[in-house]
Amino acid sequence: MARRQARFTTQDVADDPRLRDHSPELWREDLGEVQRRLLSSAVRCFATNGFHATTTRDIADGVGLSPAALYVHFPSKELVLFEIIRVGHERVLARVRDPSILALESSADRLRAIVSAYTVWHARHHVTARVCQMELNALTAEHYGEIVELRHQTNGYFREAVARGVADGAFAQVDVKRVTRAMLSLSIDLVRWYRLDGPDSPEQLGEFYAGLALQLVTPSHDAAGE
Secondary structure (H helix, E strand, O other): OOOOOOOOOHHHHHHOHHHOOOHHHOOOOOOOHHHHHHHHHHHHHHHHHOOOOOOHHHHHHOOOOOOOHHHHHOOOHHHHHHHHHHHHHHHHHHHHOOHHHHOOOOHHHHHHHHHHHHHHHHHHOHHHHHHHHHOHHHOOHHHHHHHHHHHHHHHHHHHHHHHHHHHOOOOOOOOHHHHHHHHHHHHHHHHHOOOOOOOOOHHHHHHHHHHHHHHHHOOOHHHHHO
16 A cells, blocks of 8 residues: 555545455443544554644544544544554564463474464454554654564563574574564564455465464574484
8 A cells, every 4th residue: 555645535545445454343342432443443544644744633533523522532533553563562562472472392383373373363353454554653752662662562572482492493593583573573564554355364474474474483403403
């Protein structure tokens, strides 16, 4: 999708099949229905036009409300963005830390499950995930710092999974940081092009990327024979 080259209208955003995902299921249950609808509208607007080019009118129009209605529920547009990005990062971190994944004893099985879960989450919520990745710099310094800490936790969890396999001999003696960065980048990059009505389901893509991740750490035959 071409972003920021031309400004898309509220109707364009509502009708675009590329902006359909499962983001509405992410919002906190303690939020009211109008707040959740505003967040869903904001996700689509930010993903299409970017944070700075999106107005409060755009977000409110997406749910059939007046521009002033947004301020009844959120004090500022930046706080809407922060809620979206914070929830996105918290949800994906919780997903890869699922107890069923932590219970896996095999380093290979655990890494496969982590990469698959991370990829599936980004595919199912690719519009929110795009905003989480592309609009970080629009946050205040304080809010940006909170998100960076969540990202460090996620990155550290991936590094621990790779390092665990290197330590127990299941994986090759790879550069843990570089390999981990490659795995994360692979899954994150799909938010630029993925759409739910495409040829691959989130689960299919998750399995494929998990397989690629394991290839990055699998010992070569030459090394195994030494």
